[in-house]
Amino acid sequence: MSNVQSLERALTILNTLSDYPDGLPIAKLTKLVDLSKSTTHRLLATLVDMNYVAKDPESDKYKVGLQTLYVARSVLNNNNIANVAKPYLKQLCADVNETVHLCIEDKGEIVYIDKLESNQTIRMYSRIGNRAPMYCTAVGKVLLSGMSARRLDEIADFTTFTPRTSRTITSKEELYAEVNRVRQQEYALDNIENEEGIRCIAGPIFSHEHRIVASFSISGPSNRVTMDRVNDELIRKVKACSREISHALGYTK
Numbered sequence: 551m552s553n554v555q556s557l558e559r560a561l562t563i564l565n566t567l568s569d570y571p572d573g574l575p576i577a578k579l580t581k582l583v584d585l586s587k588s589t590t591h592r593l594l595a596t597l598v599d600m601n602y603v604a605k606d607p608e609s610d611k612y613k614v615g616l617q618t619l620y621v622a623r624s625v626l627n628n629n630n631i632a633n634v635a636k637p638y639l640k641q642l643c644a645d646v647n648e649t650v651h652l653c654i655e656d657k658g659e660i661v662y663i664d665k666l667e668s669n670q671t672i673r674m675y676s677r678i679g680n681r682a683p684m685y686c687t688a689v690g691k692v693l694l695s696g697m698s699a700r701r702l703d704e705i706a707d708f709t710t711f712t713p714r715t716s717r718t719i720t721s722k723e724e725l726y727a728e729v730n731r732v733r734q735q736e737y738a739l740d741n742i743e744n745e746e747g748i749r750c751i752a753g754p755i756f757s758h759e760h761r762i763v764a765s766f767s768i769s770g771p772s773n774r775v776t777m778d779r780v781n782d783e784l785i786r787k788v789k790a791c792s793r794e795i796s797h798a799l800g801y802t803k
Contacts, residue, residue, distance in 0.1 A: 559585060560593045564602060564614065573611030631764050632664050635755065635795045639666055639766055642791045646784065648770035651676060653689040654763070658705045660690045663764075670770070682744065685709050685725050686718050688752035689765040691738035694729050696754060696762025702729065718743045737788050738765075739780070742772055749775040751784050753792035758800025766791070 566582050567574060574582070580590040594612055597603035601617035635652055643650040643666040652664035659681045676682075684690030684705060694702055706722045719725050732738040740750040752767035768775065768784055775784070 556593070559583070559589070560597060563590070563593055563597065564618070567603065567612060567614050571613065573606055573609065573613035575609075575611055579612060631755065631799070634798050635764070635766065636664065638791055638795045638798070639664065642766075642768070642787065643668060646768055646787060648768050648775060649676075650766060650768055651689060652764060652766045653687075653693070654765075655684070655690075655693045656681075658684065658708050660684055660687055660693065660765075668770070670774070676769075683709065683712075685711060686714055686740065686744040687767075688738040688740035688750040689767045691728060691732050691740075692752045692754045692765035693762060694725075695732040695738070702726075714744050715742055715746050717741055736792075737785055740767075740769075741777075747772055749777075749780070751775070751780055751788055753788040754796075755792065755799065756796040756801040756803075758802075760801060760803075763799075766795075 562583050563579065566579065576587065576590060576594070579594075580587045583590060585593075594603055594605075598605055598612075598615070601615045603612050604615040605612050631654070632652060639650050639652060647668045647670060649668050650666045651662055653660040653662055655661070660683070662676055662678050662680050662682075665676060665678055682690065684694055694705065697705070706725055709722075709725075711720045711722075711725075712718070713720050719728060728738075736754070738752045740748070740752070742749055744750075748769060749772040750767045750769040752765050754762045755764040755766065757763045766788075768788065
């Protein structure tokens with residue numbers, strides 16, 4: 551058995567055990583990882599010795615050990631969404647030459663946590679730290695699409711549906727329909743709903759837990775961010791950027 555093969559098999563054991571928080575007996579683990587019992591036992595002995603795997607003395611089941619928390623600590627501590635997303639959003643901004651925002655949800659509103667300006671003549675008035683409603687923004691709709699029905703209801707009940715333009719959503723029923731649409735298409739539009747003359751397209755950012763933890767958008771004047779451009783170019787680029795950032799945060803699909 552080569553060293554690389556041993557490492558691959560040991561990591562396969564760890565990945566398998568991570569799906570069983572209550573642990574597995576060696577017979578079932580051996581079957582799941584498709585190894586001989588002697589090989590599985592030998593690899594487990596090393597993993598137990600290094601505390602990556604723990605053996606329950608009462609049940610004889612194996613489970614992931616505490617050393618994995620130590621390894622994960624530095625990753626989790628450094629996985630600040632804004633820092634991880636920055637290089638991807640910077641590239642996206644340069645690629646489309648429009649303003650790019652990064653947002654999270656807080657108390658039923660969106661909060662801008664990063665902004666990258668294009669070099670176009672028309673600039674957006676949004677600033678890092680500013681808040682905006684969720685119902686009329688593309689980033690807000692994306693964040694709503696990742697919420698449970700209960701949390702979505704709470705925010706909808708709390709929302710005053712002020713018509714900011716003639717296209718703004720003005721009822722809970724419209725909002726629910728829009729959120730369902732966003733879930734199906736995996737992106738959201740602010741089609742001149744929050745500010746006259748401004749169109750935005752937004753995508754989700756998923757965590758390693760498969761939760762939407764942030765959203766980002768491409769924003770610009772509707773004469774540049776046309777629906778033809780949205781359909782021909784921007785949907786594809788938003789989805790690609792969404793995948794890249796989410797994967798960098800540990801999301802797998």
